[in-house]
Amino acid sequence: GAVVSQHPSRVICKSGTSVKIECRSLDFQATTMFWYRQFPKQSLMLMATSNEGSKATYEQGVEKDKFLINHASLTLSTLTVTSAHPEDSSFYICSARDTSIYGYTFGSGTRLTVV
Amino acid sequence: QQQVKQSPQSLIVQKGGIPIINCAYENTAFDYFPWYQQFPGKGPALLIAIRPDVSEKKEGRFTISFNKSAKQFSLHIMDSQPGDSATYFCAASIVGSNYKLTFGKGTLLTVNP
Numbered sequence: 001g002a003v004v005s006q007h008p009s010r011v012i013c014k015s016g017t018s019v020k021i022e023c024r025s026l027d028f029q030a031t032t033m034f035w036y037r038q039f040p041k042q043s044l045m046l047m048a049t050s051n052e053g054s055k056a057t058y059e060q061g062v063e064k065d066k067f068l069i070n071h072a073s074l075t076l077s078t079l080t081v082t083s084a085h086p087e088d089s090s091f092y093i094c095s096a097r098d099t100s101i102y103g104y105t106f107g108s109g110t111r112l113t114v115v
Numbered sequence: 116q117q118q119v120k121q122s123p124q125s126l127i128v129q130k131g132g133i134p135i136i137n138c139a140y141e142n143t144a145f146d147y148f149p150w151y152q153q154f155p156g157k158g159p160a161l162l163i164a165i166r167p168d169v170s171e172k173k174e175g176r177f178t179i180s181f182n183k184s185a186k187q188f189s190l191h192i193m194d195s196q197p198g199d200s201a202t203y204f205c206a207a208s209i210v211g212s213n214y215k216l217t218f219g220k221g222t223l224l225t226v227n228p
Contacts, residue, residue, distance in 0.1 A: 006158070034215060043204060043220045044159070093158045095216070104149070104208075104216055106158035 002028050002098040006107025013084055013114055021079045021110045023094030029074040030096035034104070035067075038091045050077045084114040118142050119207050121219025128195055129227050136222045137189045138205035145207040149216075150179065150190045153202045162190070162203075166210070195226045 003026040013019050023033055031052050036044040048058045048069050056069035066088075068080040077096075081088055094107045120139045128134045140148075146167050151159035165172045165179045165188065172179045176193040192199055205219040 004158075041223075043218045046215055049215060091156075095158075103161060103164070106151075106160065109156070109158045111156065 002096070002101070002103065002105040004030075004094065004096050004105045004107040006094050006110055008110060009108060010111045011113070013112070015085055015114055016083055018080055018082045019084055019112060021081075021092055021094070021112075023077045023079070023096065023107050025075045025096045025098075025105075028096075028098045028100060030077075030098065031074060032097045033071060033077040034095040034097075035069060035077075035079050036093045036095065038093060038109075040091075044093060047079075081112065084112070086114045088112065089114045118217045119205060119219045121205050121222060123222060124220070125223040125225070127225045127227065130196060132195050132226070134192050134195055134199075134224055134226075135189055136203055136205070136224070137187065138207075138219050139185075139187045140207050140217075141186065142207070142217075143186070144209055145217075147208045147210050148179070148181065148188050149206050149208075150177070151204045151206065153204065153221075159204060192224075195224075197226050197228050200224055200226050 005024045007022050033050040035047045038044050047062045048056045050056045050069045050071040052071045058064045071077040093109045095104050118141050126134050149164035150162045152162050153159040163174045163177045165181050167183050178191040181188045203222045206216045208216045
């Protein structure tokens with residue numbers, strides 16, 4: 001089945017630094033990927049939709065200059081949290097759409113802690 | 116405006132019981148309804164999904180019931196096991212587009228031994 005690899009699984013960074021999270025579709029091409037943020041005991045909150053070769057579409061209230069998304073190839077999308085602050089600490093999850101079977105496959109998530 | 120309403124928020128059953136989780140949607144354009152299972156610290160994993168042309172779909176111990184006229188769908192877990200203890204999310208989307216998934220708020224299921 002479709003597999004999405006997300007790295008790193010955990011990262012701790014200092015306040016003010018930037019962190020990059022990678023999301024790769026391993027056995028299918030994903031023209032569209034999605035980035036979510038999840039707070040403890042809450043549902044997934046869509047941050048942005050990433051389309052290969054074009055600018056990402058951000059959801060209302062998400063700062064695009066803070067959460068930089070790049071989808072340069074059909075198998076890779078990256079999320080960079082710039083100038084991270086403790087309030088950016090969260091669980092970030094990517095998802096890719098496999099158009100051959102119509103389904104959304106999720107990565108294993110990245111736990112970001114900003115200290 | 117919450118487009119997919121999920122209930123209950125939490126559910127506790129005994130091993131072998133049949134937990135039922137319900138979802139209701141508002142957007143009649145939705146035509147793809149998946150259920151996801153999420154363990155702590157992991158990403159959601161697809162359990163089962165249904166399209167509105169059928170009223171029921173079964174895969175192993177998991178069954179989706181779908182009522183198009185009521186705009187409701189539910190997940191039934193047969194012969195539940197402690198290993199099924201997780202958070203379950205229903206979702207909805209539109210086939211044929213890059214439309215985003217709209218998630219319910221989730222149900223924390225605990226299956227006691």
